[in-house]
Amino acid sequence: MRIATPAHELPPAQADACRRAKRLEWISLAYLATAIAFVYVALGSSQAMKAAWVEDILSLLPPIAFLVANRVRRRPPDDAYPWGYHRAVTVGYLCAAAALLLLGGYVLLDSLMKLALAERPPIGVFVIGGWDPWAGWVMLAALAYTGIPPVILGRMKLRLAQEIHDKVLYADAEMNRADWMTAGAAALGVIGIGLGLWWADAVAGAFISIDIVRDGVRNLRAASADVMDRMPRTYDDAREDPIIGILRDELLALDWVADARVRVRELGHVYAGEAFVVPAGGGDLVRRGEDARRRLMHDHWKLHDLVIVFVSGEDGDGEGENPSPARSGTEPSPSGR
Amino acid sequence: MDQLDDRHVRVRGSASARPVALALAALLILLVAGCRFPADVGGTLDNVEDGGTLRVGVTEHEPWVSLKSSEPSGVEVGLVREFAARLDAEVDYTQGNEEELVEALHRRELDVVVGGITDRTRWKKEAAMTKPYLTTHLVVGMPPGRELRDGERVAVEDGTAGAALLEQKTGAIPVRRDSLEGIGSRPAVVDDWLLDDLGLRWERSLSHQEHVMLTSPGENALLVELEHFLLDRKERALELLDREGRL
Numbered sequence: 005m006r007i008a009t010p011a012h013e014l015p016p017a018q019a020d021a022c023r024r025a026k027r028l029e030w031i032s033l034a035y036l037a038t039a040i041a042f043v044y045v046a047l048g049s050s051q052a053m054k055a056a057w058v059e060d061i062l063s064l065l066p067p068i069a070f071l072v073a074n075r076v077r078r079r080p081p082d083d084a085y086p087w088g089y090h091r092a093v094t095v096g097y098l099c100a101a102a103a104l105l106l107l108g109g110y111v112l113l114d115s116l117m118k119l120a121l122a123e124r125p126p127i128g129v130f131v132i133g134g135w136d137p138w139a140g141w142v143m144l145a146a147l148a149y150t151g152i153p154p155v156i157l158g159r160m161k162l163r164l165a166q167e168i169h170d171k172v173l174y175a176d177a178e179m180n181r182a183d184w185m186t187a188g189a190a191a192l193g194v195i196g197i198g199l200g201l202w203w204a205d206a207v208a209g210a211f212i213s214i215d216i217v218r219d220g221v222r223n224l225r226a227a228s229a230d231v232m233d234r235m236p237r238t239y240d241d242a243r244e245d246p247i248i249g250i251l252r253d254e255l256l257a258l259d260w261v262a263d264a265r266v267r268v269r270e271l272g273h274v275y276a277g278e279a280f281v282v283p284a285g286g287g288d289l290v291r292r293g294e295d296a297r298r299r300l301m302h303d304h305w306k307l308h309d310l311v312i313v314f315v316s317g318e319d320g321d322g323e324g325e326n327p328s329p330a331r332s333g334t335e336p337s338p339s340g341r
Numbered sequence: 342m343d344q345l346d347d348r349h350v351r352v353r354g355s356a357s358a359r360p361v362a363l364a365l366a367a368l369l370i371l372l373v374a375g376c377r378f379p380a381d382v383g384g385t386l387d388n389v390e391d392g393g394t395l396r397v398g399v400t401e402h403e404p405w406v407s408l409k410s411s412e413p414s415g416v417e418v419g420l421v422r423e424f425a426a427r428l429d430a431e432v433d434y435t436q437g438n439e440e441e442l443v444e445a446l447h448r449r450e451l452d453v454v455v456g457g458i459t460d461r462t463r464w465k466k467e468a469a470m471t472k473p474y475l476t477t478h479l480v481v482g483m484p485p486g487r488e489l490r491d492g493e494r495v496a497v498e499d500g501t502a503g504a505a506l507l508e509q510k511t512g513a514i515p516v517r518r519d520s521l522e523g524i525g526s527r528p529a530v531v532d533d534w535l536l537d538d539l540g541l542r543w544e545r546s547l548s549h550q551e552h553v554m555l556t557s558p559g560e561n562a563l564l565v566e567l568e569h570f571l572l573d574r575k576e577r578a579l580e581l582l583d584r585e586g587r588l
Contacts (some may be wrong), residue, residue: 124382124559126469129568136572137471138379138565192364199367200380202559 011080012088012274014168015305021167027075028164029067029176031155036064041149046138046146046185049125051118051209052193053147055111059186059216060150062107065100066176069093073172077273087309090272096171098227105220117208124202125193143194151187154180169306170273171226171239179219186212233269247304251279254300260284260292263317274308282317289314350427356481382559385452386428386566395425395452396437398442402457404534405552408436416581417455417554421473423577424570449557453567469558473551474571475578478533479503481511482541484526489513489544496529503530506547510573534586547572552578 014022043057073093081088118125130139158180165174189208196204226241236245248268255264262284268277279300283289293312301307358479377386385525389395399418401408406415415432425432435442435451439458445451447467458464460473477501491512497503504515507530521529526540536543556564556573 126556126558126564127379127561128469128564129472129572131572136569138561140379193359195364197561198379200377200384200559200561202381202382230481 012077012090012308018168018305021164022074025161025164025168025173026071026177028157028161029070029173032067032154032161032176032180033064033071035153035157036060036067039146039153040064042146042149044110046130046139046142048127048130048143049205050127050140050143050190050194050197051111051115052190052204053124054210055115055209055212055307056147056150056186058107058111059084059183059212062100062216062219063176064103064153065104065182066172069097069100070170070176070286072096073272087271087276088274089299090274090308093172093272094227094230094270097223098231101220101223101227103220105217105224108213108216108218108220112210112217115209115213119203119206119210122202123206125197127197138198140194140198143189147187147191147194151184151191154183158183165239170241171237171241174239175223175226182215186215196322230270236268236270236275245275247275247307250303251277251300251307251310254303255281255296256280258292258296260287268307270336271308273306275304275306276309277307278311278313280313280315283314342376346539375419377562379561379565381562383449383557384516385449385557385560386562389425389430389452390428392429392431393434394431394448395421395428396433396435397421397425398437398451398454398456399436399456400439400446400456402443404582404587405457406455407585414585416578417457417552418431419581419585420571420574420578421453421455421554424567425572428566439464443555446555446557449538449560451555452560452563453557458553458555460553462553462555464555465557468555469560469564471554471556471564471568473553474568475552475575476549477552477582478543478546478549479506479530480533480536480546481507481513481544482529482536482539483544484528484540485542487528489528493528496524496527498530501530506530510547511545526541532586534582538587 013019040057040060043053043060047053047057073090076089076092079089095232117123127139127143129136130142132142158177161173161180165171165177189211193205193208196208235248237243238245245268248266251266251268252264255261255266260283261281263282265280266277268275279296281293281296283292293314297310297312301310353381381387399406399408399413402415404415405417406413407418413436422432435445437445439454439456442451442454442456443464444467446454452524454468460470462468462470462471481489489495489511493513494516495511495513496518497507497515498521499517499519504517507515508514513528515530518524521531521535521539522588528544529539529541530547531539531541533543533546554567556567
C-alpha cells in the first residue's frame with residue numbers, strides 16, 4: 005500500500021510550455037548577471053542607480069524560484085516527506101519576499117535621508133581605456149541595457165505563465181514588464197543630476213524603492229497565504245481557482261454521491277486536497293472512491309494529490325439541507341475566502 | 342483577462358512615458374542651447390571661469406602641498422594653479438587641517454581641497470573625489486645588483502607604516518631611522534619618486550597610493566572639468582613630483 009503519490013508530471017502541452025519557460029528563465033538569469041555587472045560598474049554615487057541595482061538583483065529571485073521549483077516537482081515523496089518536497093519552494097519564496105521588503109525599505113530610508121540632509125550626488129568622469137566620458141552617460145547606457153530586454157522577456161513569459169498556470173512565472177513576467185519604469189525613473193534621476201538638480205536623484209531612488217517595497221509586501225502576503233493553506237487562486241491572483249468548484253461538481257455528478265465538499269491547498273506548483281463525500285446507498289465504496297480519485301487526478305494535471313473521505317453528513321449542523329461550500333461550520337469547509 | 346491586463350499596463354506606460362519624453366526633450370534643448378551638461382548645482386564653474394576665483398583649501402603634505410614659504414607650493418598646488426590659469430581664474434588659498442577644510446568644502450565655502458589625499462580618504466561621503474590622477478608606491482629600494490634576502494637590514498623612516506609593512510610583506514628586518522637623509526646607497530623603504538635620488542632600484546612595492554583631489558559635492562561641472570584636466574596631465578604631475586619630491 006502506498007501513502008505517497010508519485011513525482012508530479014505535466015501533460016504534454018504543459019510540459020512543452022514548461023520547457024520553454026525554463027529556457028526563458030535561464031536566458032533571464034544569464035542576461036541579469038550581465039546587467040547587474042554593468043550597473044555595478046556604472047553605479048557611482050547615484051542613489052537612483054543604487055535602487056535600480058537592488059531591483060535588478062532582486063529580479064534574480066523569481067527565475068531561481070521557478071527553476072528550483074521545477075526541479076523539486078520531479079522529486080518523488082519519500083517516507084520522511086510523504087507530501088513531497090513542493091513546499092520547499094514556498095519556504096524560499098517567503099524568505100525572498102522578506103529580503104525584498106527589507107532591502108527596499110533600506111534603500112527607501114537611505115534615499116529619504118539623502119533628501120532630508122540635502123546631500124548632493126557627485127558624478128564625475130568614467131575612465132575606460134583612453135576615454136573619459138561623464139559617468140552619467142555610462143549610467144544611462146547601463147539603464148538602457150537593464151530597461152529594454154526585460155520587457156521583451158516579460159511578454160514571452162506572461163504567455164507561458166498563462167499556459168502552465170504558474171504564479172511564480174507570472175510574478176516574474178510582471179516584474180520584468182515593469183522593469184523599464186525602474187530604468188526610466190533612474191534615468192530621470194541621472195539626467196536630473198546632469199541638469200544640476202541635486203534632489204532628482206534621491207527622489208528617483210525613493211520612487212524605485214517604494215516600488216521594491218510594494219513588491220516585497222505583495223510577495224510576502226502571497227507567500228504567507230501559501231504557508232497558511234489559503235485556497236488556491238488563479239495564477240494572476242484575480243480570483244479563486246475554479247478547480248475547487250469543478251471538482252465538487254464532478255463528484256456530485258457521480259450517481260453514488262449524495263453530497264461532496266472539497267478543500268484544496270497549494271504545495272508549490274501543485275495542488276493537494278481532500279474531498280469529503282457523503283455516499284448515497286451502499287455498494288463497493290472503497291473501489292468507487294479509488295476510481296473517482298484516480299479519474300479526478302488524471303483530469304486535472306495540477307491536482308497532485310486528492311484524498312477522499314467518506315462522511316455521514318450528520319455532524320449536527322444541517323449539512324444535508326444546505327450544502328453550500330461558502331458556509332462556515334465545524335465541518336471542514338472550503339471557505340471561498 | 343489578458344486584454345484587460347494589457348490595457349492596464351499600457352495606461353501605466355503612457356503615464357510615465359510622458360515625463361521621460363519631456364525630460365529628454367528638455368535635455369536636448371539644453372544641449373543644443375549650449376548649456377553645461379553636467380551642470381553644477383551651485384554654478385561653481387560658471388562663477389570661477391573667466392576672471393573668477395577658485396577657492397582652494399590646502400593642508401600640508403609634502404611633496405604634494407608645501408606651506409614652508411609664504412606662497413603654497415608642491416605638486417598639487419602646481420596642478421591647481423595651472424588648472425586655474427586654464428580657467429582664467431585667480432586662486433585663493435585657505436590653510437587648515439583636512440577635517441576643517443572638508444567641512445568648508447561640504448558647505449561650499451571652498452571649491453577644491455588638496456593635500457596628498459588618496460582614494461582611501463575618509464571624506465568620501467562629505468566631499469566629491471576626482472578619479473585618481475597619479476599612482477605612487479611605497480617600495481623597498483635596493484642598491485643596483487643586490488637582491489632582497491630574508492634577514493636583510495632595510496632602513497625605514499621611524500614613525501611611518503613602512504616598518505610594519507616591511508615586516509608583514511617581506512622577511513627583511515627594519516632598521517628605524519629618524520631620517521633617510523644621507524643613508525647612501527643602502528636598502529631602504531622609500532616613496533618611489535625618491536629611488537633615483539638615492540640611487541636605488543625598485544625591488545618590491547609595499548603599498549600604493551591613488552592620488553585624488555576633493556571638490557564640493559554636487560558641483561559636477563567643476564568636478565568633470567578638473568578630472569579631464571588632471572587625466573590629461575599625468576606626465577605633468579610626474580614632472581612636478583620629480584622636481585618637488587626631495588628628501
